[in-house]
Amino acid sequence: xxxxxxxxxxxxxxxxxxxxxxxxxxxxxxxxxxxxxxxxxxxxxxxxxxxxxxxxxxxxxxxxxxxxxxxxxxxxxxxxxxxxxxxxxxxxxxxxxxxxxxxxxxxxxxxxxxxxxxxxxxxxxxxxxxxxxxxxxxxxxxxxxxxxxxxxxxxxxxxxxxxxxxxxxxxxxxxxxxxxxxxxxxxxxxxxxxxxxxxxxxxxxxxxxxxxxxxxxxxx
Amino acid sequence: xxxxxxxxxxxxxxxxxxxxxxxxxxxxxxxxxxxxxxxxxxxxxxxxxxxxxxxxxxxxxxxxxxxxxxxxxxxxxxxxxxxxxxxxxxxxxxxxxxxxxxxxxxxxxxxxxxxxxxxxxxxxxxxxxxxxxxxxxxxxxxxxxxxxxxxxxxxxxxxxxxxxxxxxxxxxxxxxxxxxxxxxxxxxxxxxx
Numbered sequence: 001x002x003x004x005x006x007x008x009x010x011x012x013x014x015x016x017x018x019x020x021x022x023x024x025x026x027x028x029x030x031x032x033x034x035x036x037x038x039x040x041x042x043x044x045x046x047x048x049x050x051x052x053x054x055x056x057x058x059x060x061x062x063x064x065x066x067x068x069x070x071x072x073x074x075x076x077x078x079x080x081x082x083x084x085x086x087x088x089x090x091x092x093x094x095x096x097x098x099x100x101x102x103x104x105x106x107x108x109x110x111x112x113x114x115x116x117x118x119x120x121x122x123x124x125x126x127x128x129x130x131x132x133x134x135x136x137x138x139x140x141x142x143x144x145x146x147x148x149x150x151x152x153x154x155x156x157x158x159x160x161x162x163x164x165x166x167x168x169x170x171x172x173x174x175x176x177x178x179x180x181x182x183x184x185x186x187x188x189x190x191x192x193x194x195x196x197x198x199x200x201x202x203x204x205x206x207x208x209x210x211x212x213x214x215x216x217x218x219x220x
Numbered sequence: 221x222x223x224x225x226x227x228x229x230x231x232x233x234x235x236x237x238x239x240x241x242x243x244x245x246x247x248x249x250x251x252x253x254x255x256x257x258x259x260x261x262x263x264x265x266x267x268x269x270x271x272x273x274x275x276x277x278x279x280x281x282x283x284x285x286x287x288x289x290x291x292x293x294x295x296x297x298x299x300x301x302x303x304x305x306x307x308x309x310x311x312x313x314x315x316x317x318x319x320x321x322x323x324x325x326x327x328x329x330x331x332x333x334x335x336x337x338x339x340x341x342x343x344x345x346x347x348x349x350x351x352x353x354x355x356x357x358x359x360x361x362x363x364x365x366x367x368x369x370x371x372x373x374x375x376x377x378x379x380x381x382x383x384x385x386x387x388x389x390x391x392x393x394x395x396x397x398x399x400x401x402x403x404x405x406x407x408x409x410x411x412x413x
């Protein structure tokens with residue numbers, strides 16, 4: 001009987017086994033890895049739908065409302081709260097009282113049940129984060145959340161990877177800003193940010209990279 | 221007696237390669253096992269809960285709850301003479317007015333009052349004021365200039381008519397008195413209309 005495979009087939013089999021298969025695996029693995037680290041995978045820039053007429057930051061911040069008018073706990077607590085219905089009603093008991101878009105706010109007020117906003121930023125529960133500390137040490141809202149004042153519907157502007165937290169904890173001077181600019185979401189770093197930042201890091205007494213990359217501060 | 225020697229196979233490069241490939245394939249199964257830690261059975265502030273009727277994990281305080289050790293019945297805490305709940309309004313700021321208090325007041329005023337009452341306190345704040353009926357008050361109104369400080373404190377804390385109270389947002393009484401001190405400072409120099 002004639003041989004089905006000639007001798008060259010052996011090389012072909014070896015080639016597929018030791019080069020082809022690892023290559024395909026590597027490519028698949030690479031795609032998988034890049035996918036995991038991509039902003040796309042984390043829904044960065046994708047507006048999150050909210051109940052009812054939603055809430056428009058662009059419109060309201062455009063009325064010269066300070067972030068703290070609604071997120072009033074941001075300076076004193078780990079969580080930057082989302083406002084209770086009462087905060088909305090302070091204006092909307094007078095403004096657009098018949099609007100369809102605000103029916104969900106009035107209903108929440110009348111039935112005394114909270115509005116269920118959908119979370120946009122959500123760290124895993126094994127991570128501890130604290131707003132008041134960052135805000136007190138010169139990290140502005142827009143460094144982490146982007147220009148909220150220009151967003152009709154809030155979307156994430158950062159994927160919230162651990163490497164991102166660590167990048168700043170190692171070199172905060174790239175990002176820190178003067179205290180009176182914290183709530184200015186349109187702030188852009190000056191040309192000499194590094195020099196300015198170094199001064200501010202000293203002024204705010206921000207601790208060393210050693211201490212700020214200790215696993216236990218975020219995974220406690 | 222015969223000795224049984226274990227035939228141990230020495231690892232060959234090919235064997236090792238096979239092992240490595242198999243191990244890599246197994247690694248695939250170790251992913252996605254960690255979701256329990258991402259979503260632990262604990263609540264973050266303001267999280268949703270199926271357990272309570274209103275759907276919120278965070279429970280409202282029972283009315284009139286006072287944190288232990290936080291009872292304050294002095295004039296600064298109530299704005300009333302002698303700290304009595306229904307007493308007369310205190311005529312003037314119980315805190316000492318310092319430059320720090322004033323600049324704190326200016327900052328808080330800009331956050332919480334200026335949208336409606338205006339940066340200068342004339343009752344014309346950003347785009348909001350025309351839609352109110354009655355309009356937000358001007359702080360240069362002689363009636364408000366003559367108000368005792370304790371009454372201003374009551375307006376900020378509990379609201380008045382169409383204005384909602386700010387007790388829950390301006391949580392420390394010191395901040396409320398700082399705002400009052402700043403309003404008094406504003407009233408000394410009425411803007412030219």
